[in-house]
Amino acid sequence: MRYLPHSEADRAHMLATIGVADAEALFAAVPPSALQLHALDLPRHSPELSVEAHMRRLAQANHAAGDGPFFLGAGAYRHHVPASVDHLIQRSEWLTAYTPYQPEISQGTLQMLFEFQTQVAHLTGMEVANASMYDGSTATAEAVLMAKRITRRNRVLLSGGLHPQYRDVVRSYLGEDEDLICLSPSPEGQGDILDRLDDRTAAIVIQTPDFFGHLRDLRRAADAAHAIGALLIVVVTEIVSLGLLEAPGALGADIVVAEGQSLGNALNFGGPYVGLLATRKSFVRQMPGRLCGETVDASGRRGFVLTLSTREQHIRREKATSNICTNSGLCALAFSIHLSLLGEAGLVRLARLNHERANTLADGLARLEGVRLLNGTFFNEMTIALPVPAAEVVEALAMRGIIAGLPVSRLLPGDPSVDNLLVLAATELTTDQDISALIEGLREALA
Incomplete structure (x- = not known):
């Protein structure tokens, strides 16, 4: 206009x-x-009070995650975020900070990122972590490119348990690459990814807990990959699981990528989230993103600097390891503050509570006639097979205010083998009343 x-x-x-x-x-x-x-052709302007009232009426038509029983997961999880996290990230020292190009005026931001990297390295059992990426899916794609540079091979195998949206992002990065092998979804278990390894393979990508909730045998996968000179990339979409499960680095992973949303970051209508990437020190020169390090100044005082930044903005495009041109600084800060408040013991207790809630859910589902639990192992997420299409059941329960999980067909359309599969997650916010309401709702819907 x-x-x-x-x-x-x-x-x-x-x-x-x-x-x-x-x-x-x-x-x-x-x-x-x-x-x-x-x-x-727009309405005439209205007084602010009228606009606010109108927007409130629209908002009241929404059904938010906290408005009733909620069992959605699949890469984005509803956890309790302490009020202190939001308070601290809004302090002006953090909120007005931008990128740490000038260390002399960015010590707070640089130290926060340094501590964040340390936390991520500890969680994943790796030697070095970067200062975050956009989200778990783009971090996965960056890890695939990183593995191809390290091994100088092109063939990449994506497990059938990898989150479908992560798989699609990797496909978008690589384009029509015939060396990208995407295995069929494996709702029942491990799949046959190790049978496809050969001396052309750069890396295998395995998620644990995977999209269907199964825990994967990382040690076996690492041994098989390393035997033919390939790398193991491990994907974790539920970072809280690492409070209970052994770190991927201790099991042989070469690169670990994760979605950090579960700590410090609410669901937020799908973002922004925070991607984690950690690896072995010997691979640091091929790591995308930026790396903050500790040093001393001319007076011998402790300080922090941008140690490594391999982005296309800073060096010749053909030498760059990534074109992701920022890190998710504010989300990484929220992650780091929440994890600091929890501490190691608190994270372990939180993980145990998540697993206990999932066990209670699984016990209730097992008592439902016609429902089959596909998982022999799980953390806080699982897949059930229903006698009818899962999408219809989810819609029926949504009318009762129960968000009953994710129909697998929503992310894998056109695959009739998954039409009856439903992925459910339980967290520390899932109550006994929520589980009872779900079980009763499923019983009536299946009748």
């Missing part, structure tokens, strides 16, 4: 200042078909 000052004198002064004869000359380069010549 074209805009000029309302006053004729102001209009004339502006046109004279910029050296054009009339207003039409301002738009000479715009094709006539793109010009908006008439007022848009």
Whole structure:
């Protein structure tokens, strides 16, 4: 919409200042078909109070995650975030900080990222971690590119238990690459990824707990990959699980990528989230993103600097390891603060509580006629097979205010073998009443 000052004198002064004869000359380069010549068909402006009331009415039509029983997971989890996290990240020292290019004025941001990296390295059992990435899916794709550079091979195997959206992001990165092998979904268990290894393989990508909730045998996968010179990339979408499960690095992983949303970051309608990436020290020069390090200044005082930044903004494009041009700084800060508040003992207790809630859910599901639990192992997420299409059951329960999980068909459309599969997650916020409501709702829907 074209805009000029309302006053004729102001209009004339502006046109004279910029050296054009009339207003039409301002738009000479715009094709006539793109010009908006008439007022848009929008309501007249309203008082702020009326707009606020209208927006509140619209918001009341939503059903938020905390409005009733909620069993969605599949890469985005509803956990309790302490109020202190939100308070601390809004302090001006953090909220107004941007990128740490000038260490002399960015010590707070740099130290936070250094501590964040340390936490991620400890969680994953790896030697070095970067200062975060966009989210778990893009971190996975970056890890695949990293593995291809390290091994100088092209063939990559994606497990059938990898989150479908993560698989799609990797496909988007690699394009129509015939060396990218995506195995079929493996709802019942491990799949046959290790049978596909050969001396052309750069890496295998395995998620644990996987999309269907199964825990994967990382040690066996690492041994098989290393035997033919390939790397093992481990994906973790539920970072809280590492409070209870052995760290992937201790089991032979070469690169660990994860979604950190579960700590410090609410669901937020799908983002922004925070991608984690950690690896072995010997691979650090091929690691994407940025790395903050500790040093001393000219006076011998402790300080922090940007040790490694291998992005296309900083070096020649052909030498860059990534074109992700930032880290998720505020989300990484929230992650780090929440994890600091928990401490090691608190994270372990939180993980145990998640697993206990999932066990209670699994016990209830096992008593339902016609429902089959596919998992022999799980952390806080599992898959059940229903006698009818899962999407129909989820819609029926949604009408009762129960968000009953994710129908697998939503992320794998066109695959009739998954139509009856439903993925459910339970966290520390899942109550006995929530589980009872779900079980009763499923019993009635299946009747």
